[in-house]
Amino acid sequence: xxxxxxxxxxxxxxxxxxxxxxxxxxxxxxxxxxxxxxxxxxxxxxxxxxxxxxxxxxxxxxxxxxxxxxxxxxxxxxxxxxxxxxxxxxxxxxxxxxxxxxxxxxxxxxxxxx
Amino acid sequence: xxxxxxxxxxxxxxxxxxxxxxxxxxxxxxxxxxxxxxxxxxxxxxxxxxxxxxxxxxxxxxxxxxxxxxxxxxxxxxxxxxxxxxxxxxxxxxxxxxxxxxxxxxxxxxxxxxx
Numbered sequence: 001x002x003x004x005x006x007x008x009x010x011x012x013x014x015x016x017x018x019x020x021x022x023x024x025x026x027x028x029x030x031x032x033x034x035x036x037x038x039x040x041x042x043x044x045x046x047x048x049x050x051x052x053x054x055x056x057x058x059x060x061x062x063x064x065x066x067x068x069x070x071x072x073x074x075x076x077x078x079x080x081x082x083x084x085x086x087x088x089x090x091x092x093x094x095x096x097x098x099x100x101x102x103x104x105x106x107x108x109x110x111x112x113x114x
Numbered sequence: 115x116x117x118x119x120x121x122x123x124x125x126x127x128x129x130x131x132x133x134x135x136x137x138x139x140x141x142x143x144x145x146x147x148x149x150x151x152x153x154x155x156x157x158x159x160x161x162x163x164x165x166x167x168x169x170x171x172x173x174x175x176x177x178x179x180x181x182x183x184x185x186x187x188x189x190x191x192x193x194x195x196x197x198x199x200x201x202x203x204x205x206x207x208x209x210x211x212x213x214x215x216x217x218x219x220x221x222x223x224x225x226x227x228x229x
Contacts (some may be wrong), residue, residue, distance in 0.1 A: 105159040
C-alpha cells in the first residue's frame with residue numbers, strides 16, 4: 001500500500017462549522033488530487049494540484065478550497081459546512097511518468113454534517 | 115473527453131469460482147493507461163492491476179488478469195479462484211499523459227462472493 005495519509009478518518013460536525021481535511025504523502029509525488037464519493041457511487045474529481053502553489057478545480061463543482069504550500073501536503077477546507085457536504089473525501093497522489101501514471105489513494109475521510 | 119462504462123452494477127460469484135467484470139471506454143488517444151481498483155467497504159481504494167495501452171500482452175497479477183481489447187476499447191477483469199476477501203466495489207479507470215494523469219472512473223461494480 002502507498003504512503004498517503006488522511007485525517008480525520010471520520011468526522012461529524014454541525015452546520016456552519018469550518019473543517020479542514022488533512023492529506024499527506026511521503027512518496028515525493030508531484031501531483032495530488034481530491035475526489036468526492038458518495039457511498040457505493042463513482043468518484044468525482046473536485047480538486048487537483050500539479051505541484052507546489054498549483055491548484056485547479058476538478059470536474060465536479062465544490063465549495064471547498066485547497067492549498068499546496070508543500071509538496072507532501074494537500075489540505076482541503078470547507079469554510080461553512082452544510083448537510084449537502086456529507087460524503088467521503090478521498091485524497092490521492094501520483095508522480096509524473098512513474099509507475100505507469102498510477103494514482104495511489106489514502107484511506108478516505110468520512111464527513112457527516114448535521 | 116474520455117468516458118469509462120461499467121455495465122454491471124452488481125455481480126456475484128461462488129467462492130473458488132471465476133468471475134469476469136466488464137469495462138469499456140471511449141477515447142481518441144493512442145497512448146493511455148487502464149486500471150482496475152478495488153474498494154472494500156469503508157476501506158482504502160487499492161490498485162488491483164494496471165495495463166499500458168502500448169503493450170499487447172494482457173497484464174496479470176496472481177489471481178487477477180485482464181482481457182485488453184484495444185480495437186474494441188474493452189478492458190475486462192477476470193478473478194480466478196474467488197475468495198471471500200475479494201468482495202468489494204471494483205472500479206475501472208482510465209488516464210493518459212494528455213489528461214494530466216487524472217483518472218476517469220467507471221461507475222463501479224459491486225462484487226459479492228458467496229461461501
